[in-house]
Amino acid sequence: GGRSEAGGPAHYTIEVTGSTSVSPLMERFAETYSAAHPQVTINVSGTGSGDGITGANTGVAELGMSSRSLRPTELGFGLDVLTVAIDAIAAVVHPDNPVSDLTRDQLRQIYTGEITNWNQVGGPDRSIAVVSREPGSGTRGAFEEVLGFVDLLVAGAIEFDGTGGVRASVAGNPNAIGYISLGSITDEVKTLDIDGVPATGANVASGTYTIARPFLVLYRQEKIASETDRFLEWMVSPEAQAIVERNYVRVN
């Protein structure tokens, strides 16, 4: 961040960098906040969770964003962490797919390659096209961790580097199964219930739907300016959390 030389009330720019899944939410935050505080500009760059963490650690950006919990090495940086939202991850299939409910076990087995045909889970006789995210994606990390198949993804799984790619791929392929952020569901795809529990914000909040991950903001308390501090506070305020609620699950 930095102060501009222009006159008037001191202008301040907050640099935010990191996760691409957090950045849409952060951009909305930024717009709303800047509208109320015209002296503050917030620059959001979505490059990836790893970059956000490194950026906050090295001071390239004041705030970093991550869509996954920190890894051990990164925890060792000693960054301060603020959870601004919880994002549920929904398993999705093509709307024409008759299957609408899977158990956690079945879901895991599909992703590890133990189940390869839809007829094994009560669907038609078609092989399953498994769609995943790229390694390192926050969404994938949380999904694998919650279902307990970390690094065991079936070898032939298709990997996309974004929610949109996964959704488009599932929407265009009746054999496909994928998982995406709850906030990105559209009627191009059908959301599966897991163990009979539909993926909704309410179910996440109540703890019955457990495939979820946090949206984190990282910073160093001792380095940040007072403007940034106020922005951080605001992000967990009811006003900000109301924005969260539109697509994600609020934190408090």
Next chain:
Amino acid sequence: MIGRVHRTRRRIIDLLHLVLMGTATTTIVVFLIWIVAYVITNGLGTISLSFIFSSERGIGIFPMVVTTLYIVIASLTIALPIGIVTAVYLNEYSDKPRVVHFVRTAIETLAGIPSILYGLFGLLVFARFFGLGQSILAGGLTLSIMILPVIIRTTEESLRTVPQAFREGSLALGTTQWQTIYRVVLPSALPGILTATILGIGRVVGEAAPVLLTVGIARNLPRSIFDSGRTLTIHLYYLTKEALNPEDFQIAFATASVLVIFVLVVNIITKTLTTYFRKNMER
């Protein structure tokens, strides 16, 4: 000395080749039309003045247009002078064959390097090492290195086509070498330099991987070249990748249409300017 049989056979073979060539060319043209039509028919509905000139989320892409222009200007400002001077050096002062050979080899190599590696380099050197962060300047520097080979090669080609007679004519009038280059050689090579510029613009506008790594995807209207920003191509990439809202695909198509139309316009401008200059030169 040739039989009628052979002549007939030759004719058939020729015809066969012609059919094959026709098929190949038609394939190319059909795919071109398909791609352009696919993108534009899907995107045209969304394009409007406010789509291009509004900064508001979900309505306009003005910040991306501005960032794209910034990047184009930044990288051309850096790459054009360096590229032209290098090309002039290689072509006009090539009295040190070793140096020239080395520079040529370096350029050939640069030309073949995948753009993502330029991105890595820019990220490491400009963004991290020189502390520019992800910014238009870092991106401009990276992209200018990337388009340098294109500019040098194309400029050199056009310098090579400037007849030696022009140089001799000028030097014989007692002008210095620099005057000759500046007044006679460069103006004659202008169409080529223009082509180089346009190719460079096309590359800068179309490139995604290195831009993503060095400029970032900040959606704000950049206020200086030290700000991060999002180019049209990145916007398109980002929309397809992280499509958050149902309408994002519409916007993606519209953005793609804007890009395609931009490329089209740039091409038409080049063609027109080139023919204009050619005409001016020849007749």
Next chain:
Amino acid sequence: MEQSPAKFAIKDLNLYYGVFHALKTVNLEIPDKKVTALIGPSGCGKSTFIRVLNRMNDLICDCRIDGTVRMGKTDIYDTTTDVTSLRTAVGMVFQKPNPFPMSIWQNVAYGPKMQGLRNKSMLNDLVEESLRRAALWDEVKDRLKKNALSLSGGQQQRLCIARAIAMQPEVILMDEPTSALDPIATKRIEELMGSLKRDYCIVIVTHSMNQALRISDKTAFFLMGEILEFGDTSQVFDSPRHEETRRYITGHFG
């Protein structure tokens, strides 16, 4: 006729293109205010020689030169000689007309401008005078702003001559200025040379015996890089000293 002073004095000139020995021990004195013609079969070194006189061969990288070439008192191949000012004093018209891709006016004004002449009205006068002397003024006076490349071949050649004259050089070198021209244009240019030689030293390369005979005062006959014969044109054509010269002139080869 021998009284006019020598403009160029060439002594023991040897020129090599790489290993190829293109000019072999050439000795020659070129008189001022006269037309000197260089004749000889193709590939014998005429162009090479004429390009020695304004150091145009400097542009060819593997070209090496031995011996001395003096213009007036200065050794033009001395390292301290300023090539640019040498070329200012020695104008050249090339075998193929090579006007710049600019307007007619700009073509003629180009040289003086590069020398620092900025005054527009002086330039205008200079351009008009040069074009008049090259017998081109009447044909182009209404379209000085037009591109020079739109002129016909003969007009282009005369434009190049005007461009050379505008520099007010001491010497004009012409390499086969009429080889590609039709009879009428050829005649015009020959007349021009006749009038120019009053002020300048003119050296001309030609493949046409008749042209040499018509316009030159002195003739040098080149053969395989050597000067076989040099003297007054009338003497060379009427009573050549060498059998080869006679055979060449009467068309038995070339």
Next chain:
Amino acid sequence: MEQSPAKFAIKDLNLYYGVFHALKTVNLEIPDKKVTALIGPSGCGKSTFIRVLNRMNDLICDCRIDGTVRMGKTDIYDTTTDVTSLRTAVGMVFQKPNPFPMSIWQNVAYGPKMQGLRNKSMLNDLVEESLRRAALWDEVKDRLKKNALSLSGGQQQRLCIARAIAMQPEVILMDEPTSALDPIATKRIEELMGSLKRDYCIVIVTHSMNQALRISDKTAFFLMGEILEFGDTSQVFDSPRHEETRRYITGHFG
């Protein structure tokens, strides 16, 4: 001398480049087994005319032709005429030597190969014989695999002649084949023409009066796209019917 039959009969030939009228009502009969020389000032239409004889002008898009050109019995501009086989019968040597960037052997063998001759030993024989006749065999027999572009200008020109002979055409057209050659090469090629005319009809364009006089049986004098004079070479040179011919031949222009 007039008894030999006409190879080409040209009647009322008019040729236009766009709006430019390059050949004006040309009528001419070119005899077989003779050398016919075309002379005339630059730009008068000699090259244009010679290219009419093997329809090379087809390559120039804005070129339009009127009148009839017969070779033997066939009208070569008839729409049913096969241009390819016409050109097989009419060989051409261009003003500038233009060997293909391939080996010497491949250059000579190219034409026959394209006609379907595949037999390697027959090709070898043909190449050798053609090169011998073009007086080039001795100089290149050890380096037939070398690139043709590494030959000297004169050798290249002879290679192009060998290439044309290898096709065993009925006619050979040569456009200024010696204009860029040194005396020795020129002489060789002139001798070659002398021996070739026993079997072929030869048409040659030349700028050199002396050459025309030395080698040709018939001479046509072109001026501004018209044939001003045509007849036996001795008659054209010794007693020209037109004043312009006389003036051109004696070097009063061109």
Next chain:
Amino acid sequence: MVIFVFAQGLAPFIFPTAPSVEVVLENIPSARINDLLYENYRRAISLDPEAEYLKIEFPRELQDHLSNPEHLSYTLSFPGTLPGLKSRIHINIPEPPYSFPMFMTGREWRPVYRKLYGIFPMIVATLLSTLGALLLGTPVALLSCVLIAEFLPSRLSLLVTSAVELLAGIPSVVYGFFGLMIVVPGIQRLFGSASGSSIAAAIFILSLMILPTIVTIGVTAIKSVPLAYREASLALGATKMQTAWFVVFTSAKSGIVTGVVLGTARALGETMAVILVAGNSPQLPTALTSSVRTLTATIALEMGYSAGRHNEMLFSVGIILFVLIFLLNGFIMRLRGKMLSEVSS
């Protein structure tokens, strides 16, 4: 530039990930490690390299929950409510330098937890998709080069050339987009496979993308062949087609090779379009419908998310790309040198 990438990319084969064993506490207010008390400590705790054992004492309430510690090798976790708010203790044991042969020949790319960095499948995929694109695209490109430059009337030729240049200027993301929406479903339907994201789709899109490069450069090369060669060949009674192939095309060989080379470089280096259509599974392809991941795709996919050794490994992948390009360039220079010497000597 080379130096920078190399410096970053060679590190994992030389250095271990950390100088000593570290302990990291996540959401644990206090713990006693090797008899030292850490309260609200959020930095990595480096242990004395000489230490012979590691003793961790947890607060009582956590000890009750301690369960099944070996399921993740270095991390002890405690059941909590939400991901990110769990209490965990991580013990970072430094990894030794990675073996370069394993990097090159390893079949598994599991960079996050299992720390396997084998890029062999990606090398194969990169080479196969480039080769495939060349095999499919080059003949089409060359055929139309000749048609455009030699046979089409000049107006039409100009029109087609402009169109092809337009094709060259379209951003690769647009190609990828087109591939994702049209080509991928098409291939799925054609082969009846589970998914259309495959090496076949990558080859198809890549061959489409290298067409304009080869055609534009090839047409320029063919058009710059002197008219004299064509005249000479036609005057020898060769047909236009024979002239086009045996004289014009052969003379333009060097320029055409340049075009093919630049096309190859483009195919080898293409990133965004490939990511969208190839499926990106780091596996050895067994069929045309196998989903594959290329080297460039790996860099672009993971650069933003990677940290530590994983990040450095992506630079190592960059080095491999560099080497491939160098080899390609060397090969071309050889080839061109050969061709030039063929022409000049």
